[in-house]
Amino acid sequence: MSPRERTQPADPRPAPPESPASRRPAGPPPDLGALERSWGTPRGLWGSLATVDHKRIGKRYIATALVFFALGGIEAFLIRLQLSRPESTLLNPDLYNQIFTMHGTTMMFLFAVPVMEGIGIYFVPLLVGTRNVAFPKLNAFGYWMYLFGGLFLYGGFALNAGPDAGWFAYTPLSGPQYSPGHRLDIWSQMITFTELSALIVAIELIVTIFKQRAPGMSLQRIPLFVWAMLVTMCMIILAMPAVMLGSGMLLLDRSTGTQFFNPSEDGDHLLWQHLFWFFGHPEVYIIFIPGLGMISAVIPAFARRKVFGYPAMVLSLITTAFMGFGLWVHHMFAVGLPPLGNSFFTAASMIIALPTGVQIFCWIATLWGSRPRFEPPFAFIVSFFVVFILGGMTGLMLGSTSLDLQLHDTFFVVAHLHYVLIGGAVFPLFGALHYWFPKMTGRTLDRAMGFWTAALLFVGFNLTFFPMHLLGLRGMPRRVYTYLPGTGWGPLNALASVGAVIIAASVLVFLANAIGSRKRAAAAADPWEAETLEWTTASPPPSYNYARIPVVTSRTPGWDVAKGDVGEVVNMRDDLREVLVCRPLDGEPEHREQLPGPSLWPLALAITVTISFIGSVFSPLWFVVGLILCVPPIVGWYWPEGARERPGLEKAA
Amino acid sequence: MSARVIDAAAIPDEPEDHHALVWWGTVGMIVIESTMFALAIASYFYLRMRASEWPSMRIGPPDLTIPTWNLAILLVSVAPAVWADKAAHKNDLRGTRWALALTFLFGLVFLALRVGEFHSLHSRWNSSAYASISWTILGLHTAHVAASLAETAVILAVFLLERVDKRHFLDARLDGVYWYFVVGAWIPLYAVVFLVPRLR
Numbered sequence: 137m138s139p140r141e142r143t144q145p146a147d148p149r150p151a152p153p154e155s156p157a158s159r160r161p162a163g164p165p166p167d168l169g170a171l172e173r174s175w176g177t178p179r180g181l182w183g184s185l186a187t188v189d190h191k192r193i194g195k196r197y198i199a200t201a202l203v204f205f206a207l208g209g210i211e212a213f214l215i216r217l218q219l220s221r222p223e224s225t226l227l228n229p230d231l232y233n234q235i236f237t238m239h240g241t242t243m244m245f246l247f248a249v250p251v252m253e254g255i256g257i258y259f260v261p262l263l264v265g266t267r268n269v270a271f272p273k274l275n276a277f278g279y280w281m282y283l284f285g286g287l288f289l290y291g292g293f294a295l296n297a298g299p300d301a302g303w304f305a306y307t308p309l310s311g312p313q314y315s316p317g318h319r320l321d322i323w324s325q326m327i328t329f330t331e332l333s334a335l336i337v338a339i340e341l342i343v344t345i346f347k348q349r350a351p352g353m354s355l356q357r358i359p360l361f362v363w364a365m366l367v368t369m370c371m372i373i374l375a376m377p378a379v380m381l382g383s384g385m386l387l388l389d390r391s392t393g394t395q396f397f398n399p400s401e402d403g404d405h406l407l408w409q410h411l412f413w414f415f416g417h418p419e420v421y422i423i424f425i426p427g428l429g430m431i432s433a434v435i436p437a438f439a440r441r442k443v444f445g446y447p448a449m450v451l452s453l454i455t456t457a458f459m460g461f462g463l464w465v466h467h468m469f470a471v472g473l474p475p476l477g478n479s480f481f482t483a484a485s486m487i488i489a490l491p492t493g494v495q496i497f498c499w500i501a502t503l504w505g506s507r508p509r510f511e512p513p514f515a516f517i518v519s520f521f522v523v524f525i526l527g528g529m530t531g532l533m534l535g536s537t538s539l540d541l542q543l544h545d546t547f548f549v550v551a552h553l554h555y556v557l558i559g560g561a562v563f564p565l566f567g568a569l570h571y572w573f574p575k576m577t578g579r580t581l582d583r584a585m586g587f588w589t590a591a592l593l594f595v596g597f598n599l600t601f602f603p604m605h606l607l608g609l610r611g612m613p614r615r616v617y618t619y620l621p622g623t624g625w626g627p628l629n630a631l632a633s634v635g636a637v638i639i640a641a642s643v644l645v646f647l648a649n650a651i652g653s654r655k656r657a658a659a660a661a662d663p664w665e666a667e668t669l670e671w672t673t674a675s676p677p678p679s680y681n682y683a684r685i686p687v688v689t690s691r692t693p694g695w696d697v698a699k700g701d702v703g704e705v706v707n708m709r710d711d712l713r714e715v716l717v718c719r720p721l722d723g724e725p726e727h728r729e730q731l732p733g734p735s736l737w738p739l740a741l742a743i744t745v746t747i748s749f750i751g752s753v754f755s756p757l758w759f760v761v762g763l764i765l766c767v768p769p770i771v772g773w774y775w776p777e778g779a780r781e782r783p784g785l786e787k788a789a
Numbered sequence: 790m791s792a793r794v795i796d797a798a799a800i801p802d803e804p805e806d807h808h809a810l811v812w813w814g815t816v817g818m819i820v821i822e823s824t825m826f827a828l829a830i831a832s833y834f835y836l837r838m839r840a841s842e843w844p845s846m847r848i849g850p851p852d853l854t855i856p857t858w859n860l861a862i863l864l865v866s867v868a869p870a871v872w873a874d875k876a877a878h879k880n881d882l883r884g885t886r887w888a889l890a891l892t893f894l895f896g897l898v899f900l901a902l903r904v905g906e907f908h909s910l911h912s913r914w915n916s917s918a919y920a921s922i923s924w925t926i927l928g929l930h931t932a933h934v935a936a937s938l939a940e941t942a943v944i945l946a947v948f949l950l951e952r953v954d955k956r957h958f959l960d961a962r963l964d965g966v967y968w969y970f971v972v973g974a975w976i977p978l979y980a981v982v983f984l985v986p987r988l989r
Contacts, residue, residue, distance in 0.1 A: 373817065401916070
C-alpha cells in the first residue's frame with residue numbers, strides 16, 4: 137500500500153457536504169419569532185397536556201420524582217420514629233411492613249431512577265446542542281406512564297393495599313400463598329409502568345446522543361455527563377427487561393396460577409432472586425453512574441480546568457457498566473449457592489472498585505493544585521467524596537462471602553446501601569440541582585442557604601447512618617418493627633433518629649431556598665463560567681434551545697464561546713421543527729430531520745395502557761380489553777396530519 | 790481551531806434509510822426485546838436444570854406437527870417482508886401495498902395456527918413450571934407477532950388511504966425489518982419450546 141493510500145483510506149460512508157468546512161459569511165440571522173412559533177408549546181391546558189418539549193417534560197420528571205422523594209422521606213422518618221426507642225407502639229407491624237416497603241420501592245423506582253432520567257431528558261439535548269430528544273411524543277408518553285404508575289402505587293397504599301414484602305419482594309413471601317389480596321399485584325404492576333417508562337427514556341436518549349450531537353462533537357468531545365447518561369441508558373436496556381419479566385411471572389403466579397415460583401410444581405424461588413438481582417444490581421449503577429456524570433460536570437466548572445484523564449474517565453464508566461452485570465449474586469451469598477460461584481462473585485465485587493477508584497483519582501488530580509471556587513454545588517461534591525468512599529469500603533467488606541454471611545440482613549447492610557446510594561447519587565444530585573437550578577428556572581439560589589443545605593445533609597446523614605454500622609455489628613436485623621430494651625440498641629437508634637430530623641431540616645431549607653428564588657434576581661446565562669454548551673444559551677433556555685445550532689471544535693465549547701471562538705450552523709429552517717442529524721462517531725452532519733409537535737395522543741395512549749395494566753391486576757380479561765382500547769390512540773399517533781407540510785415520522789412503540 | 794460555519798442548506802433534508810432517527814429507535818426496541826427473549830430462555834433452562842423431570846412423564850414432550858408447519862409458514866413469510874422492504878426502498882407504491890398486505894395475511898395465518906401450538910404442549914399454563922414457562926415464551930412471541938401485525942395494518946391503511954411520502958416508505962421498510970426480527974427470534978424459541986423437551 138502506498139503512503140498516499142494509507143493517508144486517504146477508502147470511506148464507504150457518504151462524504152459530508154462540501155461546503156460545511158469552508159468558512160463563509162454568516163447566513164441570514166435566525167428569525168427568533170418563527171423559531172418560537174415552531175418549537176413553542178401552546179398556552180393553556182391543551183398545551184400543557186400535549187407538550188413534547190424535553191425541557192418541560194424533564195422538569196416534570198424532576199418535580200414528580202422530588203415529590204416522591206419527599207413521600208419516601210416521610211416514610212423513612214416514620215420508620216426512624218418507630219425505631220427511636222425499644223418497644224415503640226407508634227406503628228403496628230403490618231403498617232410498619234407497608235411503610236418500609238413503600239420507602240424502598242418509592243426511593244428506588246419512583247425517585248432515584250426517574251430523577252436521573254429527568255435530568256438526562258432536560259440536559260442531554262442541551263449539552264449535545266440540539267433542539268429536542270429524538271422521539272418527543274414517546275418522551276411525553278414515558279412521563280405519563282411513570283406518573284400513572286406512581287399514582288397507582290400510592291392509590292393502593294392509601295386504600296391499605298400498600299405492598300408489604302420489602303422492596304425486592306422475595307417469593308414465597310410475595311407469592312399467592314403468603315400474600316393474598318392485591319398488595320403485591322399493585323407492586324408488580326407498578327414495576328411494569330416505571331420500567332416501561334425507563335426503557336422509553338433509554339431509547340430516546342441513546343438515539344439523541346448518537347445522532348443529534350452538534351456538528352463537530354465527535355466521540356472524544358462528548359461531555360462526561362452525557363457519556364454517563366449514555367452508559368446508564370445502555371444499562372437500562374439490558375437490566376430493566378429482567379425485572380419486567382420477573383414481576384410479570386410473579387403477577388401470573390398470583391393471578392392465573394402459573395407455577396414459576398412454586399417448588400412443589402417444579403418452580404423455584406431462586407429464579408425470582410436471580411431475575412430480580414440481575415436487574416437489581418445494575419440498578420445501583422443506573423442510579424450511581426449519572427451521579428458520577430454530575431460530579432464530572434460540576435468539578436471542572438469550579439476547579440476552572442478540564443477534567444484530568446478524560447479517556448480514562450470514559451473507559452471507567454463503560455467498564456463499571458460491564459462489570460455491574462457480573463455482581464448480582466453478591467446479594468445472594470446467603471442462599472446456599474456453590475462456593476465456587478460465591479468466590480467468583482466476591483472477586484467481581486472487589487474488581488469493580490477499580491474503575492470507580494480511577495475516576496475518584498482523576499477528580500482528585502483535577503482538583504490538585506487548582507484553587508476551586510467554593511460554592512454550594514461544590515460543597516455537595518466534597519461531601520460525596522467522604523460519604524461515598526466510606527460506603528465503598530463497607531461494600532468491599534460485604535462483597536466478601538465470609539463476612540457477608542455474618543452481616544447479611546442486619547443494619548450494617550442498611551448503613552452500607554445508604555452510604556452508597558445517598559453518597560453516590562443524592563449528594564451529587566443535590567450538587568447538580570444547585571448547579572443547574574439557574575439554568576432550569578432562570579432564578580438563582582441563595583448561597584448561604586445552599587451551604588446550610590449541604591452542611592445539614594452531611595451532618596444529618598452521618599448521624600443517621602453511621603450508627604447503623606454499629607447496630608448491625610451488634611446484631612440488629614433489618615425489617616424488625618421493634619426490639620426489646622435488653623438488646624442495648626436503644627441509644628444508637630435514638631441517635632440515628634435525631635439525624636433523620638436534621639436531614640429533614642436540610643430538605644426543608646432546600647425547599648425554602650427554591651421557593652424563595654422566585655423573588656431573587658434573574659440568573660445570568662453562565663453564572664459559573666462553565667465549559668459545556670448549555671451555558672451558552674439563555675437561562676432558562678428558549679423553546680428551541682439554541683438560536684443557531686453550535687459547531688463544536690473542542691471538548692470545552694462553553695469556554696470557546698466565552699472567547700468568541702465557536703462556529704454555528706446557518707440556514708436551518710426556522711419555520712419547521714427541524715433538527716440536524718449527525719454521524720455517530722465523528723459528529724459530521726448527515727441530514728436534517730423534522731420532529732413532531734405537540735400531541736394529545738401520548739396522553740390518550742398512556743390512559744388506555746393504564747386501564748390495561750391496572751385492570752389486569754383484577755382480571756386478565758381487562759388486559760385484553762385495555763389493549764383493544766389502545767388501538768385508536770396508536771392509529772391517531774401515527775396517522776399523518778394532512779395540513780402539515782410533511783407529516784411527522786415518529787412511530788408508536 | 791478556528792470557528793467553523795456550516796451551511797444547513799447544503800445538507801439533505803430527508804434521511805437516507807438507516808441514518809434516520811426512527812431506524813435507530815427500531816434497532817433499540819429490537820435490542821430490548823431480544824434481551825427479554827434471552828432472559829426468558831435463561832429462565833427456561835434454569836427451571837429445567839432444577840426440575841427432576843422435564844416435562845413430567847404424565848405430560849410427555851409436545852407434538853411437533855403444527856409447530857413445525859407454523860415455523861415453515863413464518864419462514865416463508867419473510868419473502869413478502871423482503872418484497873415490502875425492497876419495494877419501499879424503491880418508493881414503489883403499488884408493490885409496497887401488495888407486499889404489506891401479503892405479509893399481513895401470512896401473519897394472520899400464523900396467529901391462527903398459534904392456537905394449535907398451545908394445544909401441542911398437552912398441558913395448561915398452571916399445571917407445572919414447565920407448562921408455565923412454555924406458555925409464557927409462546928405468549929411473549931405471540932404478543933410480538935400481534936404487535937407487528939397491528940403495525941403492518943396501520944401502515945397498510947396509511948398506504949391505501951393517505952398521500953404517502955418518503956417517510957412512510959421508510960416506515961414500511963422498518964415494518965419489514967421488525968418482521969425479520971419476529972421471525973428470527975422464533976427460530977431459537979421454537980427450538981427451546983418444542984425440541985428441548987425431547988432431549989434426555
